[in-house]
Amino acid sequence: MITCTGLSKHFGSIHAIDDFTVDIPTGQIFGLLGPNGAGKTTTMRMLCCLLRPTKGTAHIDSYDITKLADAHKIRGMIGFLPEVPGLYETLGAYQNLDYYAQFYNVPKPQRQESIKKTLDDLDLWNRRSEPVGGFSKGMKQKIAIARALIHDPPYLFLDEPTASLDPQAAKLVRDYILDLKTQGTTILINTHNLTEAERICDQVALIKNTLIKVGNPKHLEHSIFARTIAVTVDHIPPTLPQTITSLPGVTLNKIQDTTLYLSVKNPSDDNPRIIDWLSSQGIKITFITEEEHTLEDVYLKLLGTPQGG
Amino acid sequence: MAWHNTWTLTRKDLAEFRHQKLVLGSIIAMPLVLGVIMPLFMFYPLTSLAPTQPTWDVTGLQEYGTLPDTFTAPYTNHTQMNTQAHATTITNTTLIHMTLTNCVLISCIIQDSTLTNSTVAYSVLTESSCVDTILTTSQGTNLSGRHIIADHSDLTFIAIKPSETQLVFPTILNLILIIFIIIPATLPTIIASYSIVGEKNNRSLEPLLATPITDGELLTGKIFSSLIPSMGSTLLAFTLGVSLLDILLLPKIAMPLLPNLTWLLSMLVLAPTACLMSILGCIIVSSKVSDVRAAQQVGGFIVMPVVVLMLGVLSGFILLSPLTVLAFTGIYLGIDLVLFYFAKAIFNREEILTKWK
Numbered sequence: 001m002i003t004c005t006g007l008s009k010h011f012g013s014i015h016a017i018d019d020f021t022v023d024i025p026t027g028q029i030f031g032l033l034g035p036n037g038a039g040k041t042t043t044m045r046m047l048c049c050l051l052r053p054t055k056g057t058a059h060i061d062s063y064d065i066t067k068l069a070d071a072h073k074i075r076g077m078i079g080f081l082p083e084v085p086g087l088y089e090t091l092g093a094y095q096n097l098d099y100y101a102q103f104y105n106v107p108k109p110q111r112q113e114s115i116k117k118t119l120d121d122l123d124l125w126n127r128r129s130e131p132v133g134g135f136s137k138g139m140k141q142k143i144a145i146a147r148a149l150i151h152d153p154p155y156l157f158l159d160e161p162t163a164s165l166d167p168q169a170a171k172l173v174r175d176y177i178l179d180l181k182t183q184g185t186t187i188l189i190n191t192h193n194l195t196e197a198e199r200i201c202d203q204v205a206l207i208k209n210t211l212i213k214v215g216n217p218k219h220l221e222h223s224i225f226a227r228t229i230a231v232t233v234d235h236i237p238p239t240l241p242q243t244i245t246s247l248p249g250v251t252l253n254k255i256q257d258t259t260l261y262l263s264v265k266n267p268s269d270d271n272p273r274i275i276d277w278l279s280s281q282g283i284k285i286t287f288i289t290e291e292e293h294t295l296e297d298v299y300l301k302l303l304g305t306p307q308g309g
Numbered sequence: 310m311a312w313h314n315t316w317t318l319t320r321k322d323l324a325e326f327r328h329q330k331l332v333l334g335s336i337i338a339m340p341l342v343l344g345v346i347m348p349l350f351m352f353y354p355l356t357s358l359a360p361t362q363p364t365w366d367v368t369g370l371q372e373y374g375t376l377p378d379t380f381t382a383p384y385t386n387h388t389q390m391n392t393q394a395h396a397t398t399i400t401n402t403t404l405i406h407m408t409l410t411n412c413v414l415i416s417c418i419i420q421d422s423t424l425t426n427s428t429v430a431y432s433v434l435t436e437s438s439c440v441d442t443i444l445t446t447s448q449g450t451n452l453s454g455r456h457i458i459a460d461h462s463d464l465t466f467i468a469i470k471p472s473e474t475q476l477v478f479p480t481i482l483n484l485i486l487i488i489f490i491i492i493p494a495t496l497p498t499i500i501a502s503y504s505i506v507g508e509k510n511n512r513s514l515e516p517l518l519a520t521p522i523t524d525g526e527l528l529t530g531k532i533f534s535s536l537i538p539s540m541g542s543t544l545l546a547f548t549l550g551v552s553l554l555d556i557l558l559l560p561k562i563a564m565p566l567l568p569n570l571t572w573l574l575s576m577l578v579l580a581p582t583a584c585l586m587s588i589l590g591c592i593i594v595s596s597k598v599s600d601v602r603a604a605q606q607v608g609g610f611i612v613m614p615v616v617v618l619m620l621g622v623l624s625g626f627i628l629l630s631p632l633t634v635l636a637f638t639g640i641y642l643g644i645d646l647v648l649f650y651f652a653k654a655i656f657n658r659e660e661i662l663t664k665w666k
Binding site: 049051052073078082086087099105131 | 318320324328513515518519659
């Protein structure tokens with residue numbers, strides 16, 4: 001479990017992140033979302049014990065990131081993928097992974113087996129000795145992810161893990177992350193990819209130099225936006241906009257062709273009443289569906305600015 | 310400190326150096342050129358000027374004619390011992406352990422004495438020192454001194470006046486030895502500058518700092534990864550260079566073979582401490598600047614203590630001996646310790662990650 005309590009980092013007069021307080025339960029995928037300069041990478045670096053907080057603290061299991069002795073232990077139990085892969089470009093993929101495995105004291109037979117399996121999975125075993133400087137960005141990113149996982153860490157910190165990957169490779173990485181979750185790994189992801197965050201994250205935190213909102217993506221959508229249903233009917237009487245207001249808890253948002261967009265407070269109670277009422281008015285329902293809001297809608301509503309890339 | 314992490318980092322760096330043409334080229338070329346090729350090309354031609362046998366001579370000796378066959382041992386009828394004589398003419402006397410100034414000595418036997426501004430004729434001298442003295446029709450053995458005019462005499466001296474080349478060669482050899490100390494002090498300015506700045510430029514420092522490696526392990530690993538190739542190539546060049554000197558140069562100038570104790574101590578204790586000093590200086594500089602070339606340029610100043618030694622030796626102010634070498638080793642070691650703790654104290658992960666752009 002990761003517990004952040006008032007975590008803050010100031011660089012002189014610049015407050016990169018202020019008063020960040022969240023709990024990340026073990027085995028969850030937690031997304032940090034926010035525009036450029038919102039403090040996502042700074043927060044991740046503090047949790048990786050690369051930066052010391054100005055105020056507040058965080059605990060990973062029972063270890064305090066502000067204590068020097070604990071920081072050493074924390075570094076041993078985390079895997080970290082920085083924004084740029086940072087591989088040793090003149091060395092081969094095998095050597096890159098092997099040296100890192102040695103820093104984590106992975107025994108030789110285990111690391112040989114693990115590296116072979118990883119490079120086989122990434123379809124790179126036959127190119128294991130080639131300098132990685134000649135590899136594509138996507139391949140480098142995959143090797144960097146493999147490097148972060150080489151010691152089988154219980155906590156994984158990924159800064160933009162799919163940023164430079166093509167759709168197939170990005171899916172491979174997402175599936176890999178979901179697979180790790182099933183094995184109990186706690187994963188913190190910084191991402192600009194809101195669709196990806198919505199798909200894989202159990203919880204997301206929207207930050208802009210401080211915590212704006214935290215929660216499950218679906219819950220966030222529902223808590224911020226009222227549930228909306230789209231009801232397509234055979235005809236719309238001219239008096240309907242006035243008469244439908246007699247239904248308590250139902251608001252007509254708009255009418256588009258023969259589709260009514262209605263906000264409801266409690267779908268399980270309100271939806272049957274809407275259907276009954278329309279039938280009683282002699283209006284035939286041809287199609288009914290829920291109008292979905294996305295995490296992007298939540299993001300734009302809360303943070304106000306479109307994604308900076 | 311986990312030596313395992315240190316050694317892993319060192320091996321990683323050494324593996325990287327194998328692919329860095331500049332680093333690899335420097336490791337091979339610099340010791341080879343400075344330590345092997347340059348000394349031979351520069352100094353081998355001088356061997357033709359050096360006599361193979363040492364000359365028996367004293368400073369300012371001028372000889373005219375040889376001792377005539379008719380010369381016989383002088384007749385003496387009394388003896389003077391353990392006293393001084395000034396502006397005196399002495400004849401037919403055996404002089405033992407005398408100090409004679411401005412004297413004229415005729416038909417004397419002179420033993421174990423010192424003669425200054427004097428003239429000696431028809432005499433025999435043994436184990437004496439003559440300064441600004443004229444010897445005529447006399448015989449002398451085991452003499453020493455300077456500025457002697459020998460007219461029809463037969464003199465042998467115990468003092469050796471070395472040839473000009475023999476005077477120069479020890480200085481030249483000292484210069485070669487200094488070069489072997491400068492090589493390991495200079496190589497790290499190329500290798501060690503890559504150590505931290507290179508990691509930063511490759512953006513590989515951030516994931517490395519997120520591993521359980523400590524600051525001490527990281528710095529020590531970086532030290533070894535510069536020390537091993539620098540000292541390794543220097544010792545190889547030293548072995549090759551000294552072997553060639555022993556084969557091609559030294560026998561021609563009648564000098565003892567190398568390495569002697571001074572050279573061995575210089576290579577085994579002084580050179581590593583000079584190398585370490587340079588490495589630590591470069592690491593300190595490279596942890597504060599964000600460009601490899603800047604690190605190399607600033608790192609160049611680190612070899613100043615070695616340059617001081619070089620200038621001292623070349624000017625004759627410092628004589629290279631086992632004691633001098635050990636003294637400088639102690640000084641360098643002290644500087645090394647200070648630099649190591651300073652490097653550790655200023656190594657700031659946060660600054661490196663946030664201020665390097």
